Amino acid sequence: MIKLTQIRKSFGRNEVLKGIDLTVEKGEVVAILGPSGSGKTTLLRCINYLEKPNEGRIVIDDFSVQCRRPDKKAIHTLRQKTAMVFQQYNLFKHKTALENVMEGLFVVKKISKDEARIRSIELLEKVGLGNKLDSYPSELSGGQQQRVGIARALALNPEVILFDEPTSALDPELVGEVLAVIRKIAKEGITMIIVTHEMGFAQDVASHVVFMDEGVIVEQGKPNELFTSPKEERTKQFLKRITPEAAYSI
Amino acid sequence: MKLDFGFIWTAFIALLPAVPTALAITAVSVFCGLIIGTAVAVIRLYKVPVLYPIASAYVTVIRGTPMLTHLFIIYFGLPMLIDGATDSLGLSFRSVSIPMIGFAYISFSITAGAYMSEVVRSGLLAVNRGQIEAAYSIGMTTFQAMRRIILPQAFAASLPNLSNMVIGMLHGSTLAFTVSVVEINAKAQIVATTNWKFFEAYLAAALLFWGLTFLIERLTALAERRFNLYNRGGVS
Numbered sequence: 001m002i003k004l005t006q007i008r009k010s011f012g013r014n015e016v017l018k019g020i021d022l023t024v025e026k027g028e029v030v031a032i033l034g035p036s037g038s039g040k041t042t043l044l045r046c047i048n049y050l051e052k053p054n055e056g057r058i059v060i061d062d063f064s065v066q067c068r069r070p071d072k073k074a075i076h077t078l079r080q081k082t083a084m085v086f087q088q089y090n091l092f093k094h095k096t097a098l099e100n101v102m103e104g105l106f107v108v109k110k111i112s113k114d115e116a117r118i119r120s121i122e123l124l125e126k127v128g129l130g131n132k133l134d135s136y137p138s139e140l141s142g143g144q145q146q147r148v149g150i151a152r153a154l155a156l157n158p159e160v161i162l163f164d165e166p167t168s169a170l171d172p173e174l175v176g177e178v179l180a181v182i183r184k185i186a187k188e189g190i191t192m193i194i195v196t197h198e199m200g201f202a203q204d205v206a207s208h209v210v211f212m213d214e215g216v217i218v219e220q221g222k223p224n225e226l227f228t229s230p231k232e233e234r235t236k237q238f239l240k241r242i243t244p245e246a247a248y249s250i
Numbered sequence: 251m252k253l254d255f256g257f258i259w260t261a262f263i264a265l266l267p268a269v270p271t272a273l274a275i276t277a278v279s280v281f282c283g284l285i286i287g288t289a290v291a292v293i294r295l296y297k298v299p300v301l302y303p304i305a306s307a308y309v310t311v312i313r314g315t316p317m318l319t320h321l322f323i324i325y326f327g328l329p330m331l332i333d334g335a336t337d338s339l340g341l342s343f344r345s346v347s348i349p350m351i352g353f354a355y356i357s358f359s360i361t362a363g364a365y366m367s368e369v370v371r372s373g374l375l376a377v378n379r380g381q382i383e384a385a386y387s388i389g390m391t392t393f394q395a396m397r398r399i400i401l402p403q404a405f406a407a408s409l410p411n412l413s414n415m416v417i418g419m420l421h422g423s424t425l426a427f428t429v430s431v432v433e434i435n436a437k438a439q440i441v442a443t444t445n446w447k448f449f450e451a452y453l454a455a456a457l458l459f460w461g462l463t464f465l466i467e468r469l470t471a472l473a474e475r476r477f478n479l480y481n482r483g484g485v486s
Binding site for chain 1: 378380381383384385386387388389390391394398399402403406479480481
């Protein structure tokens with residue numbers, strides 16, 4: 001279980017997160033929606049301390065970090081319990097697909113190189129890249145790179161995987177293959193928090209949907225409820241505006 | 251004026267024994283400079299407390315003074331310092347037992363370190379911020395991320411500048427003749443004093459330097475191809 005309590009974050013005078021409370025049960029898939037600048041990516045990055053929250057508390061199972069004065073060791077432990085899939089993939093450029101997945105296993109988890117290799121090959125096969133083991137990121141398409149990114153995150157066996165707009169940088173054609181992989185691992189019961197603009201996907205895969213705006217959680221609930229009968233006016237506006245039919249009709 | 255082609259060749263052959271000295275000075279100063287430069291670059295980029303102002307002062311002072319001046323200051327200053335220290339400690343070591351080339355090694359390493367720190371810094375800046383975030387996200391410490399992810403990429407990115415540095419230090423090694431180290435230029439002078447054909451002797455030296463530089467250029471081209479292998483796709 002992951003529990004965030006009163007997470008606050010400011011960039012200079014600009015308060016981006018205004019006290020976020022969020023609980024994610026084990027095995028849950030949570031989708032965070034909201035307009036640009038609503039703080040959803042910042043919130044996600046606070047969970048593994050790529051962004052340093054000013055205040056609040058992060059609890060993962062029985063491990064907890066007090067954000068006001070975290071020690072280095074706590075941050076390190078927190079990062080080992082989480083994994084992240086980035087919008088820009090951020091694969092290690094000088095390492096092959098296989099090495100990218102192995103890196104965390106044998107540098108961080110201290111698993112022997114042979115064992116790490118076997119496990120990494122398994123994972124790359126799972127995301128459909130068994131034939132690209134020795135390719136460098138520059139030789140892979142965006143969709144393939146992102147699938148390597150997902151395998152790299154999975155390898156660490158984290159308590160939670162954080163997805164930061166995993167399909168936003170992809171060609172429309174390639175979005176499908178990445179979403180299919182996420183959908184597949186969601187079924188295995190891994191806890192996931194996904195920041196996304198893919199409404200259909202969120203509705204389909206998420207077990208819980210959170211709508212954020214201007215640094216606060218406006219509304220949250222089951223996907224069916226939130227998408228079909230939102231309670232808050234702001235949520236209604238947002239959902240109406242991003243409905244494709246309305247946006248593209250001429 | 252008549253050019254004595256025969257003597258150019260004779261001088262060229264006579265210069266060859268000085269090549270190892272020139273290469274040794276270059277190799278030592280580049281190697282030590284790279285280590286000093288990497289440390290300084292990392293300290294300056296991450297603003298390490300206490301060390302940061304020292305590193306910045308080092309770079310501005312050393313880059314702000316000529317290489318020849320460094321050599322003289324080390325050559326005249328270091329013996330005083332060493333003899334003073336050994337005297338007060340009651341040791342029998344004397345600075346006269348330091349070979350002349352030792353002063354060149356020390357002073358040129360200090361020179362190279364300052365310039366090299368900027369070479370390494372440009373390499374570090376070329377590495378996308380996402381790389382270190384990804385390293386942190388899989389649970390690496392800053393040290394692990396530096397060693398395994400950031401520095402290898404920074405090194406590949408700084409290779410062109412690095413080859414500039416190596417060539418610069420090779421040519422700079424000629425300054426060592428001012429402290430009685432017989433490198434290529436000094437050797438040319440010695441060879442020429444036998445028959446006063448300085449022009450031919452220095453022409454031979456120039457040819458030799460060009461040859462060595464050409465070699466360095468080829469080697470970096472090979473290294474670039476090897477270390478930038480991962481950029482070959484060019485899709486991302």
